Amino acid sequence: MSEQKLRGGVIGLGVGKAHAKGYRTSPDVELIAVCDSNEERLQTLAAEWAAPVHYTDYRRMLRETPLDMVSICLPNALHAEATIAALEAGMHVVCEKPMAPTTAAARRMLDAARLHNRHLMIAYNFRYRPDTRWMKQMAQSGALGTIYQANVSWRRETGIPGSGWFGAKTLAGGGALIDLGVHVIDLSLWMMGFPAAKTVSGDTRRLFGPRGLKTWGSRPPGQPRPDFDVEDGGVGFIRLANGAHMIVLATWAEHNQPQEDAIRVELQGTEGTAVLHIRNYRTDDTLRFYTEMHGEPVTVVLSPRFGGPQGHEALIHDLAACLRRDLPVPTDGEQGLAAIQILEALYESAATGREVALDG
Numbered sequence: 398m399s400e401q402k403l404r405g406g407v408i409g410l411g412v413g414k415a416h417a418k419g420y421r422t423s424p425d426v427e428l429i430a431v432c433d434s435n436e437e438r439l440q441t442l443a444a445e446w447a448a449p450v451h452y453t454d455y456r457r458m459l460r461e462t463p464l465d466m467v468s469i470c471l472p473n474a475l476h477a478e479a480t481i482a483a484l485e486a487g488m489h490v491v492c493e494k495p496m497a498p499t500t501a502a503a504r505r506m507l508d509a510a511r512l513h514n515r516h517l518m519i520a521y522n523f524r525y526r527p528d529t530r531w532m533k534q535m536a537q538s539g540a541l542g543t544i545y546q547a548n549v550s551w552r553r554e555t556g557i558p559g560s561g562w563f564g565a566k567t568l569a570g571g572g573a574l575i576d577l578g579v580h581v582i583d584l585s586l587w588m589m590g591f592p593a594a595k596t597v598s599g600d601t602r603r604l605f606g607p608r609g610l611k612t613w614g615s616r617p618p619g620q621p622r623p624d625f626d627v628e629d630g631g632v633g634f635i636r637l638a639n640g641a642h643m644i645v646l647a648t649w650a651e652h653n654q655p656q657e658d659a660i661r662v663e664l665q666g667t668e669g670t671a672v673l674h675i676r677n678y679r680t681d682d683t684l685r686f687y688t689e690m691h692g693e694p695v696t697v698v699l700s701p702r703f704g705g706p707q708g709h710e711a712l713i714h715d716l717a718a719c720l721r722r723d724l725p726v727p728t729d730g731e732q733g734l735a736a737i738q739i740l741e742a743l744y745e746s747a748a749t750g751r752e753v754a755l756d757g
């Protein structure tokens with residue numbers, strides 16, 4: 398292990414604030430540089446965190462400031478160019494989800510990581526919770542038997558993001574599916590050991606966003622948003638190469654229980670079903686296991702212990718610890734690409750009305 402702490406940076410200070418917390422609390426890395434094109438946001442946060450170096454232009458920051466690792470927390474369409482620039486500058490990268498809006502862009506990121514021999518991690522913060530980790534162990538232990546169905550969803554009653562770029566296809570690549578669906582697709586693939594996807598069928602709709610309705614924190618009547626050109630809800634059916642299938646549903650907006658914001662990952666197996674149900678980001682009462690014993694139904698309620706860093710903070714700690722000790726990096730870009738392949742095919746299927754086959 399090197400004597401000195403690693404040097405870290407964050408580009409984009411929206412969810413980048415959660416990354417910054419990880420750099421500021423890790424024993425293995427320190428926050429040296431931050432960047433945001435919004436000068437006011439940059440000055441405020443750089444001062445609050447006492448970050449020695451701050452820039453509004455990330456290319457200048459990467460050129461002028463030697464760093465070991467950097468977080469890319471920009472709008473989706475900028476992930477590839479910023480990640481590749483950081484890799485070219487010799488830095489390891491944590492890129493926010495979704496890895497990129499297209500598989501072509503995601504592959505360019507992977508090629509650059511290989512070329513420059515740097516690590517590329519995707520910020521799947523939900524992998525860093527004791528309940529999701531427990532469920533993965535459960536699935537991989539064989540306790541569920543053969544898993545034949547993953548039923549996954551993230552549904553919000555009123556949850557169209559307030560930052561305007563989320564509603565613009567050129568900047569976001571898509572709507573609820575690529576923003577929320579990507580998390581639950583990743584969680585289920587990760588828990589099942591990344592089975593390949595064979596075919597994908599999807600449908601999308603855009604019902605509330607263009608009317609200016611159901612944006613977080615807003616009240617009706619909304620202002621029409623003719624520029625809103627992504628889906629505010631979508632659904633998919635994915636056949637997996639191991640014989641199982643996945644059903645995915647993601648909504649930013651729907652008429653439902655007021656304030657509902659619920660993540661659900663069900664893995665159904667021949668010997669039992671595990672259900673993760675996270676309501677409004679809470680940590681209590683999130684796990685159930687259903688099976689039968691001696692001919693009678695049995696329900697197990699699990700109460701994993703939450704404590705210590707989680708989510709983004711924990712993933713930055715994890716990556717820094719692995720890099721400093723030369724250990725294998727926990728999530729790699731290939732796993733990020735797997736979800737993007739499915740999402741790209743979902744959008745193609747929704748546009749053409751046909752099932753899409755994925756090669757190999």
Ligand SMILES: NC(=O)c1ccc[n+]([C@@H]2O[C@H](COP(=O)([O-])OP(=O)(O)OC[C@H]3O[C@@H](n4cnc5c(N)ncnc54)[C@H](O)[C@@H]3O)[C@@H](O)[C@H]2O)c1
Binds near residue numbers: 493494576
């Ligand atoms: N893992 C999660 O749970 C999670 C949560 C929220 C967002 N995200 C992801 O993080 C990324 C950012 O989302 P957000 O919610 O923080 O968005 P945001 O709009 O709140 O923040 C983005 C920031 O980037 C800055 N920015 C934009 N273009 C820039 C540029 N060229 N150079 C420097 N700064 C620039 C903006 O000024 C803004 O401060 C997205 O990819 C999103 O999907 C992930």
